[in-house]
Amino acid sequence: MKGSAKKEDACGANSAGLVEPRSYSFAQPPNELVLESGEKLGPVTLAYETYGKLNEKKTNAILIEHALSGDAHVAGYHTPEDKKPGWWDFMVGPGRPFDTSKYFVICSNVLGGCKGSTGPSSLSPKTGKPYGLDFPVVTVGDWVEAQARLLDHLGIRKLLTVVGGSSGGMQALEWAIRFPDRVKTAIPIATAAKLSAQGIAFNEVSRRAIMSDLKWHGGNYYEGGEPPDAGLALARMIAHITYLSEEGLHRKFGRKLKDREKYGYNFSTEFQVESYLHYQGDVFIRRFDANSYLYITKAIDYFDLTRAGQISLDQVFKAARSKFLVLSFSSDWLYPSRDSKEIVRSLKKNNLEVTYCEINTDYGHDSFLIRNPVMEEMMVNFLAKNLEE
């Protein structure tokens, strides 16, 4: 609480500071990683970063799971010249909620990503060329399996907590079920036990935006061609609308015009909200690979703890042994509180210790990426209590 209540600048005294990108490679042929699909993948590299120090008993490890467009660079800076810190910087650092003077924090880029982990833009050992669409489809389960190998490598048997928002929350849930003895606590945020039909629909139109771009070339654009920037930007713009609430958009932009006082009666960018979306698209294409976008959204589509209703959620959580802190946001319509409440009900039916809070905010699904005293305080208390126990 103390940490989160202070108002340091991100670059200030409580920054995680300089952090070194790391990577771990495993699953060298013929010992490839066997994926949920049955396909084999190897070698596999996971890009990761760590913050703070593992204590002697190895009881203070926190695994942070990133969402769709995130990466391993969760906090701090790679070089003193970096203009922006990692994506969850306000959460990680000495005195911050994931207090690096107490905890050892780990984050790795998901399999299929484009920020250092093996993905469709990596070279296939068979052809020596980028995988493209020859890369196998991976799942949230595969992401978590790969992360377990990384924890083995780091000598961590059990996590103090696994935490993430959105598809990061899906990974936290998957961890708690797949490796119940390795997860003391889990903090799934703004997530669901399975992606909704609406979520699949938005993912599919985003993929269609990429695949309709003639520059996509069936995924073979790495060598010689230009990447499908227009399609990827459009995919991001579509998705970005779903991350914000109608109220939030109204408060931030309303119907305000950009750099003009009157309608131009043409098809240029006129409203601030249009300009904002274009900016989001333009920034995204500089940092993300279109094929990775396809693979990651597909993994999210496939996520369904009930295995298409074959088992009930109550049965699913029978396997769990962790304590849970479940958080949702009142204005999140992509992963509405209803979905979190469904998780909470099933956890409780299994007599698992669970704290739930629906946080009141108009920032929509993206709320977990924005400073919020309630969110931070709940995590601080939950972690402190469970570190001691």
Add this chain to the structure above:
Amino acid sequence: MKGSAKKEDACGANSAGLVEPRSYSFAQPPNELVLESGEKLGPVTLAYETYGKLNEKKTNAILIEHALSGDAHVAGYHTPEDKKPGWWDFMVGPGRPFDTSKYFVICSNVLGGCKGSTGPSSLSPKTGKPYGLDFPVVTVGDWVEAQARLLDHLGIRKLLTVVGGSSGGMQALEWAIRFPDRVKTAIPIATAAKLSAQGIAFNEVSRRAIMSDLKWHGGNYYEGGEPPDAGLALARMIAHITYLSEEGLHRKFGRKLKDREKYGYNFSTEFQVESYLHYQGDVFIRRFDANSYLYITKAIDYFDLTRAGQISLDQVFKAARSKFLVLSFSSDWLYPSRDSKEIVRSLKKNNLEVTYCEINTDYGHDSFLIRNPVMEEMMVNFLAKNLEE
């Protein structure tokens, strides 16, 4: 009520039957229509259809306003071979809510459309070639002005009612303010006094889908080239998600797979909801022009009765003289009930007679296009009462 309660097949005894497409041309140069932008447009043709007969006193005319992708063909069939009737067929016919044995029903295609009215695919009198993006940007006000010319032509001074859903509802509101003495009653459904920031955002990504398609060619694809089908289909898919509710999608599709029992672990269409969206996109490109989609969404973006807050909505409705029936749908998140309630409050402040109902349904924004006994009964009663008065 009787009409709506009966369960005739659309092709049955209560069908509007065969209807003839008509058109009216006006604004011949040099007497062009002066648009809100200041640009002039002429000649102007409006495609329209009528159902039933105008009574002697000319007091039974109902103007139906279509939404984004609608057209003048509101009910009945053009030929006996037609497989589908008009877009609001269940509402229009003898014994149906807009009872053609009592009322004279008119519907015209909006200016800028592609179903017979002058639009970007029409030939420019200056060049003899399709306008493309040389077509001037039109507004909801321009749509209504053109419709007023059509009513003059038909000899109708005053409408019994003007009714429409979504942007059709915007036109109903515009009519009530622009021509208060010509509108006895108005029925705006699932609409708003101004498009929300979220609405602008979704329209802009839809436009971007079209304009990013390399086949769009700056709007010049009519002669020789192929139309931007992929972009238009994608625009429709994006929009279609916003027309449905999350609950409705869950009930209809959930996470059900299409023609398979297990995940395919590839990028083919797997979930039923994906297949449904693709179908919606594919059907749409056969009946709609991409440039018209740009112009119509732009008109909707520009719609703001408060003129960017220059006047309050209370002041706006000072001009109105009509009686109102305002309808919204509980699961409509694109034009939420909040927006309708805002209209109702301002109407009441101006001592206008207004009936409001939020109809409970999970069909989302598209609810007005689906049979609903509450909606139909309210309209039947409202019309009957106001025809008598």
